[in-house]
Amino acid sequence: MWFQKTLALRPRSRGFHLITDEVVGQLPELGQIHIGLCHLLLQHTSASLTLNENADPTVRGDFERTFNQLVPEGAPWYRHTYEGPDDMPAHIKSSLLGASLTLPITDGRLNLGTWQGIYLCEHRDRGGSRRLVVTLHGE
Numbered sequence: 621m622w623f624q625k626t627l628a629l630r631p632r633s634r635g636f637h638l639i640t641d642e643v644v645g646q647l648p649e650l651g652q653i654h655i656g657l658c659h660l661l662l663q664h665t666s667a668s669l670t671l672n673e674n675a676d677p678t679v680r681g682d683f684e685r686t687f688n689q690l691v692p693e694g695a696p697w698y699r700h701t702y703e704g705p706d707d708m709p710a711h712i713k714s715s716l717l718g719a720s721l722t723l724p725i726t727d728g729r730l731n732l733g734t735w736q737g738i739y740l741c742e743h744r745d746r747g748g749s750r751r752l753v754v755t756l757h758g759e
Contacts (some may be wrong), residue, residue, distance in 0.1 A: 621656075623649050623756040626663075631749050632742045634706070636670075636680035640737040644730065649756055651728040656758015658730060661720045663751040666710035666744045668717035674737025683741070687713050710743035717741055725758055 627646045629639060643660070644650065650658070662669050673679040691709045698708045721738065724731040740750060 621653065621756070621758060625649075625754055627752045627754060629740060629750040629752055631747065632740060634684070634742050634745050634747070636683045637740045637742060638674055638677075638680070638737045639740045640674065640730075640732070643738055643752065643754070647754060647756070650725060650730070653725045653756060653758035654727060656725040656756060658723045658725050659720065659755040659757075660723070660738070661753040661755075662740070663753060664719070664747070665714055666707060667747055667750055668714040668719055668741040668743070669721050670717050670739045670741060671721060671723075671732070671736050672739055673735055674732075675735055680739070683739075687716075687741075687743075691716070704745075706743070706745050710747075713741065713743045725756070 625647075627643065629642060647658075660669060672683070688709075691712045693705045693709050695709075700708045700711070723738075742750075
């Protein structure tokens with residue numbers, strides 16, 4: 621079985637946001653797959669996806685502060701600056717983390733570790749709604 625759809629994620633402020641429930645809630649088709657894969661592609665260049673801690677929200681804040689230190693706004697070497705001071709750093713952060721995830725499906729559910737969740741990493745101050753292309757493959 622192959623299945624594909626595009627999900628609209630609600631707009632979020634800048635930061636690292638746990639979106640596992642929002643994604644799974646829009647995928648009743650997961651229940652039809654005994655064993656397979658779920659591929660997620662975020663169709664944006666200033667946000668990213670990653671898999672990490674799903675319990676303690678302080679982890680997400682630590683991620684945001686660390687990435688802001690690693691990729692600062694207003695660096696004098698940036699030339700792509702006409703979309704605002706958060707834009708070029710957002711592109712770099714997106715490339716560092718990536719725009720896709722591939723996750724296993726087992727018995728109709730994403731087979732994540734106990735403490736794992738899907739993050740939308742919003743790197744713009746006002747990124748708006750984000751589109752996520754989901755491709756399911758399995759039997």
